Amino acid sequence: MPAVRLEKDTMNLKTLLKRPAVTIEEAAPATAARELMRRQGVQHLPVLRDNELVGMVTEHDLLAAGPSSVPELRAYDWDEALAGLSVSDVMSRRPVALTPDTSVADAAHLARQHRIDAFPVVDGGDIVGVVTRGDLMAVLRGVLEHGHPTGLGHVLIGTSLRAGQAGALDAALRLAVAAGAAVTALHVRPLRSWLAGVEGATAEPVEWVERIKRQMADKALGAQGREGHVPELTLEVAEGSIVREIARRAMELDSDLIVVGTAHRRGLIGRVGKTIADELVQVAPCPVLAVPRGSEGADAGR
Amino acid sequence: MRVGERMRRDPVVAGPHDPLGRARRLLAPHGIRDLPIVDRSTLVGMLSAADVALAQPSAATTLTFGEIHFQLGRVPIERVIRSDITAVGRRTPLAEAIRLMRARDVAAVPVVSGSQLIGVLTEEDLLELLAKLLTPDTSSWTPHPRR
Amino acid sequence: MRSTMYERVLVVLDGSASGERAVTWARELTGGSGRVVHLVMVCPPAVSVRNAGRTVAFVDQLEDAERATGFEYLDRVARRLREDGLTVATEVRVGSLIDTVEAAARDLAADLVVLSCPAARGLQCLSRAGLVSRIVRTISAPVLIAGPGCLRSA
Numbered sequence: 001m002p003a004v005r006l007e008k009d010t011m012n013l014k015t016l017l018k019r020p021a022v023t024i025e026e027a028a029p030a031t032a033a034r035e036l037m038r039r040q041g042v043q044h045l046p047v048l049r050d051n052e053l054v055g056m057v058t059e060h061d062l063l064a065a066g067p068s069s070v071p072e073l074r075a076y077d078w079d080e081a082l083a084g085l086s087v088s089d090v091m092s093r094r095p096v097a098l099t100p101d102t103s104v105a106d107a108a109h110l111a112r113q114h115r116i117d118a119f120p121v122v123d124g125g126d127i128v129g130v131v132t133r134g135d136l137m138a139v140l141r142g143v144l145e146h147g148h149p150t151g152l153g154h155v156l157i158g159t160s161l162r163a164g165q166a167g168a169l170d171a172a173l174r175l176a177v178a179a180g181a182a183v184t185a186l187h188v189r190p191l192r193s194w195l196a197g198v199e200g201a202t203a204e205p206v207e208w209v210e211r212i213k214r215q216m217a218d219k220a221l222g223a224q225g226r227e228g229h230v231p232e233l234t235l236e237v238a239e240g241s242i243v244r245e246i247a248r249r250a251m252e253l254d255s256d257l258i259v260v261g262t263a264h265r266r267g268l269i270g271r272v273g274k275t276i277a278d279e280l281v282q283v284a285p286c287p288v289l290a291v292p293r294g295s296e297g298a299d300a301g302r
Numbered sequence: 303m304r305v306g307e308r309m310r311r312d313p314v315v316a317g318p319h320d321p322l323g324r325a326r327r328l329l330a331p332h333g334i335r336d337l338p339i340v341d342r343s344t345l346v347g348m349l350s351a352a353d354v355a356l357a358q359p360s361a362a363t364t365l366t367f368g369e370i371h372f373q374l375g376r377v378p379i380e381r382v383i384r385s386d387i388t389a390v391g392r393r394t395p396l397a398e399a400i401r402l403m404r405a406r407d408v409a410a411v412p413v414v415s416g417s418q419l420i421g422v423l424t425e426e427d428l429l430e431l432l433a434k435l436l437t438p439d440t441s442s443w444t445p446h447p448r449r
Numbered sequence: 450m451r452s453t454m455y456e457r458v459l460v461v462l463d464g465s466a467s468g469e470r471a472v473t474w475a476r477e478l479t480g481g482s483g484r485v486v487h488l489v490m491v492c493p494p495a496v497s498v499r500n501a502g503r504t505v506a507f508v509d510q511l512e513d514a515e516r517a518t519g520f521e522y523l524d525r526v527a528r529r530l531r532e533d534g535l536t537v538a539t540e541v542r543v544g545s546l547i548d549t550v551e552a553a554a555r556d557l558a559a560d561l562v563v564l565s566c567p568a569a570r571g572l573q574c575l576s577r578a579g580l581v582s583r584i585v586r587t588i589s590a591p592v593l594i595a596g597p598g599c600l601r602s603a
Binding site for chain 1: 454477478566589590591593594597601603
């Protein structure tokens with residue numbers, strides 16, 4: 001969307017009027033109003049009688065006048081009778097009209113206070129356009145859109161004892177740096193009763209923590225060189241089902257993104273071929289980024 | 303600026319099995335136009351005043367006013383709501399939320415954490431923000447920091 | 450500042466608003482102008498319609514119709530993205546979801562695949578459950594999925 005040059009004192013409705021007004025006669029049939037709105041791509045029509053503004057008719061007015069959307073109530077409607085309705089039967093009277101030099105701030109204030117959707121804009125005796133809430137929202141969006149911040153505030157990386165997580169770590173850190181987000185790396189160990197038979201189970205979490213700390217420090221330094229921002233990093237360890245623990249922590253931390261590697265789950269009957277990522281997607285409270293092993297220059301087995 | 307800074311917490315809500323009559327009673331007096339529908343705090347849809355209006359029979363119906371009221375009152379909300387939800391998060395940038403609202407043509411958007419409803423962002427609140435930002439004497443205009 | 454990590458993003462759509470979540474998330478992760486976003490809509494393969502022993506609608510007729518509708522939809526979505534300065538290409542592919550996504554990712558040399566897996570409707574999301582690992586294994590690109598527990602569009 002093109003940037004809006006904002007001159008606060010002079011921002012008035014004139015800058016929002018892009019097209020000539022589309023109006024309709026009070027005596028016109030309601031169906032003509034619907035057709036006109038459809039053709040012109042508008043949802044609000046100023047209503048005239050003898051060239052004088054007498055009301056506004058909106059798409060909402062027409063919808064309310066139409067047959068019920070609920071089947072058991074529809075049976076009692078006569079579609080033909082609808083065609084007998086004219087604009088004056090459905091419009092609202094005494095619209096609030098504004099002038100081109102009304103400020104946008106005042107228009108926003110009025111729209112809110114009086115619950116108005118659209119204003120006809122009048123200059124001298126002529127209707128020169130319509131300003132809608134949509135137009136006002138577009139202005140607000142232009143005012144707010146500075147530097148395109150992202151919705152990423154917190155990234156959670158889920159890891160387990162399996163190798164090949166370096167790619168996930170790398171991806172998460174680079175995303176976090178670019179977005180200015182904080183990162184938590186969560187290492188989940190299986191419950192002690194499951195440890196027998198799982199490869200690498202005897203490795204202490206402490207070793208893992210040291211290893212990850214080294215990796216993160218390296219990458220963070222590398223990242224800082226590029227963007228000048230070092231992401232806030234936290235390491236945590238949990239025990240239990242890896243999918244459940246990651247989902248739970250993401251909920252608690254209100255994470256915006258979960259990043260995992262795609263190492264295979266092992267040792268549980270019937271899960272051949274499925275990975276942690278597959279199951280996590282079903283329960284995660286935020287999107288999941290599954291990063292393949294060996295990507296982003298990761299070292300296998302580190 | 304992010305959604306979390308302007309949203310309303312503790313919005314008025316209704317359940318999917320509640321009758322439409324209840325929704326009507328909630329919408330009208332509070333001046334709310336959009337009602338989040340939740341099933342034990344999980345968001346399942348949004349009901350707008352327009353959806354309720356669509357459910358009303360036309361002026362040409364043969365039902366009496368009392369009949370309309372009675373029939374409509376009994377229809378469960380889940381029959382009428384849109385279930386294709388557009389929602390945002392606490393950290394979603396406000397500009398992005400507005401863009402979504404315009405794209406979907408809605409006047410309010412639910413704010414969720416995962417699938418749990420935590421608030422609502424309404425056009426009314428956004429209009430108030432616009433008026434405030436554009437009024438010279440009551441606001442100080444500084445470009446927003448990156449976060 | 451938006452992330453500048455991913456340059457060639459493949460976004461998989463199915464025509465629904467919940468499917469479109471993928472688009473907003475893709476925007477979050479690609480940043481502004483210069484990034485290439487491919488919108489691909491996947492349609493299941495058509496089956497010819499027969500009536501009283503005669504084929505009334507042929508597979509290629511049905512698929513052409515699906516392609517036309519799909520393109521219209523993708524154009525609407527693409528327009529919004531282009532307004533934000535992104536380079537967008539659109540394509541409609543017919544086939545099974547997994548095979549089509551794999552083929553598209555390979556053809557487009559995607560460095561990120563984004564898709565939305567909305568509220569589990571019986572088998573629909575279950576069948577996608579193997580999707581993540583399959584795609585990642587085959588094309589070696591990261592995959593971002595917005596699942597049923599994540600209602601946010603952005």
